[in-house]
Amino acid sequence: DSGVTQTPKHLITATGQRVTLRCSPRSGDLSVYWYQQSLDQGLQFLIQYYNGEERAKGNILERFSAQQFPDLHSELNLSSLELGDSALYFCASKGVENAEAFFGQGTRLTVV
Amino acid sequence: GENVEQHPSTLSVQEGDSAVIKCTYSDSASNYFPWYKQELGKRPQLIIDIRSNVGEKKDQRIAVTLNKTAKHFSLHITETQPEDSAVYFCAASRSGAGSYQLTFGKGTKLSVIP
Numbered sequence: 001d002s003g004v005t006q007t008p009k010h011l012i013t014a015t016g017q018r019v020t021l022r023c024s025p026r027s028g029d030l031s032v033y034w035y036q037q038s039l040d041q042g043l044q045f046l047i048q049y050y051n052g053e054e055r056a057k058g059n060i061l062e063r064f065s066a067q068q069f070p071d072l073h074s075e076l077n078l079s080s081l082e083l084g085d086s087a088l089y090f091c092a093s094k095g096v097e098n099a100e101a102f103f104g105q106g107t108r109l110t111v112v
Numbered sequence: 113g114e115n116v117e118q119h120p121s122t123l124s125v126q127e128g129d130s131a132v133i134k135c136t137y138s139d140s141a142s143n144y145f146p147w148y149k150q151e152l153g154k155r156p157q158l159i160i161d162i163r164s165n166v167g168e169k170k171d172q173r174i175a176v177t178l179n180k181t182a183k184h185f186s187l188h189i190t191e192t193q194p195e196d197s198a199v200y201f202c203a204a205s206r207s208g209a210g211s212y213q214l215t216f217g218k219g220t221k222l223s224v225i226p
Contacts, residue, residue: 002155002157033213033214041218041219042216042217042218042219043156043201043216043219045213045214045215045216048213048214055212055213056113056212056213058213090155090156092214094214100146100158100161101146101158101214102158103148103155103156103157104155105154105155106155
């Protein structure tokens, strides 16, 4: 158990719908990262938050948005879903300096 | 931003042989280089990391080397075992207060043939 909690584990939804993925970081970790992993693909960086503020943005579509709340949990919102959005979405949390980034178990999103 | 290239994308070795995976990075300010192992259907987990003030680090059968001048680092696995079969990702990041983006390579699928 990494200490990072992601919910739900699995999500099946229809095209055009909107979903929210949730991530609770490890206690004390201020940074949250979101990654998308499509089948047999690498970890595509989406966005990073640090202590409630957006810190870095990667290849995140305009249909996707995220935020980090005062209690440091984060949500990734995916809207107008397309078949190609089907993937594993990982969240990772990290402490300060060079601390290890811990990954949650991921949310597997299937768009049908 | 940082760009991390990883090679090879797939690697097959006989059990007991060594495996080497190489990565290059673009941001000369990066100074933290972790390696993650991801088994099928599971989350990536850190197996070893190295910081820029060190040229080599070893942990049992796993070692990582770093060449800051050339901006590349490598993972070495000796005496490979079937349970080493997984996807391995390298990553690079700056360090410091506030934390920075962690950029991953595209991964190497390692297969260890018994």
